[in-house]
Amino acid sequence: MRIRKERSAGPLLTALAAVTAALLGVLTLVAVPGASAATLLGDDFEDGDAAGWSKSGGSWSVVADGSRVYRQGGTGADARAVTGVGWSDQSVQARVKPIAFNGGGRYVAVLARAQGTGSHYFLGLSSTGSVVLGKRSGGAPATLDSAPAAVTAGRWYTLRLEAFGTTLRGFVDGVEVVSATDSAFPSGRAGLAGHYASAAFDDVLVTDVPGPGGPSASPTPTPTVTDTPPPGSCPTSGAPAGFASVDAWGQNGTTGGAGGPTVEVDTAGELLAAIGRSGPLNICVRGMITVPAGMHDVASDKTIVGIGSGAGISGGGFNIGLPADDAVTSPPADAVHNVVVRNLTFRGATDDAINVQMFSHHVWIDHNDLCCGYDGLVDIKRGSSYVTVSWNRTHDHTKNMLLGHDDDNGAQDTGRLKVTYHHNWFDRTPQRNPRVRFGEPVHVFNNYYVYNTDTGVACQADAGCLVEGNYFERVEEPVTNHYAGPSGRCVARDNVFADDSGRPDCSGTVQEASAYYRYTLDDPASVKAIVTAGAGVGKIGG
Template identity: 45%
Template structure:
């Protein structure tokens, strides 16, 4: 893939609780006066995932009173929990008292309006939900005027529970990540899981317009801009330059063969994008960036049930990737895709020299994808930690000689490789590649058929979301039956 000069980034405000400055009661009163008094509110607090010592929570704030031009939500933790990072709000904590203040884009809250925020936290002995909340200093009772209604709806999503399952993995390695429960093979899930659920979640064009396009020119026009929109592609369009996709967009193919031949989709400086059910055969790097799908400084993206390959009618090579994720892209899930018949299939992080931009980002989940005769980069990862690779099927055609490895971690990246099925892959994982410095790989519960021993080293950061791992020996059948186009 081709490098690009990084542009100025817009980032959500994250604040470490250990260095937070408490909001005083006088300051809270001043803010409430400036933003109008809230006369009624309801809060839904959901523990989305939990593991030993850590958890994530989602908080929905419903304004039942007068419209607000700014807001601060307050609550107290009773068991010593600490907020460590958050999204869609600026968090501050003093002792057990926590405040979350709106950021620039969600300060206006109409009557009946809902603001959704979330955070990652730590806990020690227990993690009870808060008992009450205040909005701009007014206690939330679920009604206007303080009627005795439930203060909030505290809920917990089931947390991942450890479960040992014997497999043919020659050297499973320990990991600080929570071990998920094993689940039997069955119908594939259609819902979103993984990193794209974090950072505020990924909804694409939900709630916006819905357009069906039948030509390349109509597609190019329809996917522009930041307004919420769903664009359905009916047909396969030949092209010679990338199709640029804007934020808050869902792009979905109609049937099993709709998509692009000769170029790809370019998601650059975009947020909240979903790409599903597209068949993309790309050609040479001279056509756009050379990738079938390219994420460049894209946050919150779901790439699901696509078929990505080389256009073999133009010969072989195709130096660039089928799916490359670069320039501090973050919160990405890649699920149920077929990537096949290519050399360098999926890259995370484009350069060894881009640590200043990429460190702390490039968090990607790959699950239930088929990497079929993809010679390398399945994926190759720089800087991202943790990148999560589970329940994928890897296959090398025995007659194909240009094959080097499956998954690689370089430049300090941390990759958790678990529950995958490797067939005819002599080097399933590498802890370094080429001239790049090494990274960490933790491999556990993988299944190997005529394949080599994975390289492992170091540790990987904890996975913050809930997930289940299929029995590794069933992954080949499940993925081949349900990955790619025509299954959504």
């Protein structure tokens, strides 16, 4: 659990909060009522506990469900859990998965302005097939507004309940569906509920500004075809910088499907057949393709590239790697390698948008637009190495990029996970930008970070991160090697920290990336303009 306090509270409050946290020995940071922070509280339960949550009824526990989640396990109780302090204006968001309902009129919900556990506003998914915005004042729930909705057990939804002044608004998966006006509760805590229903909850985020899709926030971009490229206009050429360019592990740089034939695909069947085909192949994707849920395996020696600015996939993601196997501690001969993924839009992945695992190597992920998935947007783990992630725009997503999946996976990861991140636009992605374990050197240069409310680069579990020439704007904790779990090492140099950004919390020494490859840094003061003009889809030549 990570509870945030804004720097704008001043040095005295900061010092007092630090002393309080040290005495309590519980919270990573301290929330201050009335602070002008955008992020008031965030909990993804990855620390394995639910410290700070007060419970009433039900059976609450942190369990594994892909990642760790907070589960209310029974349907026989009116179960509630609340956390935080007495905030006034608040936006409470969480991922919610209904599991089972005990009859009609039951719901799973997020809570705002909770007065203890008995009185609160709630936004719930109901067993009657509706979204309900309501309130409780110590008794039975009262409906303020409702809307029909397909509520499916076992499916994840993102609920957000906003309470600003007397205005209440409820969002499901980023779309406003209910609203009301009420003045019963001017302030209170945030919470979760299973009203005679079982559910899993994850990625709780409380802010004092509207979330994505709110009136003062940028709308979630929808992929739009801005051109109609002629057949054959598929940009398959190009070469990476950084670790994907290095000759290692029997592979000379990253060339993808070079030397193989080129195919154009515009259906899920064609795409999935092509990415799994053996031998070098250039795959040109036309338009947005909806694929089945889950991760779809990509074979070695592939270039997968979008045509124009309107190509991509939704509903699933790419898996670049063999099946996970903790017993394998050295690269197998058949490890997936030499894969290029460029110029694609990724939306609504049911797991990761792109996952690289099991000693996969020489992978180049470049000029993509990724958002709105279930877990990571680009996760790299289990001994993978010689990867470059460049010129991507990520947005409207919390768990952005993970490098190394577990603090206990040193047997596979130590000496590997050599990855370069350059010229990416981390656009309001709260955390994992990236979150790094074991890899060294992990080279993070010339990226643009804006309003990352938890952390920018988090370097832990003996990782070595070289962070240079980046532009951080409104990032409270830009670089740290003391984020959570075992500490890592980081060197931060020649970065720009703009608009009340914090400063690096770094210690230790790190291998130089220049020992592996040549590179030239852009002027960090120009990085914001360079990256916003060049990152994302539709920015590479044919």
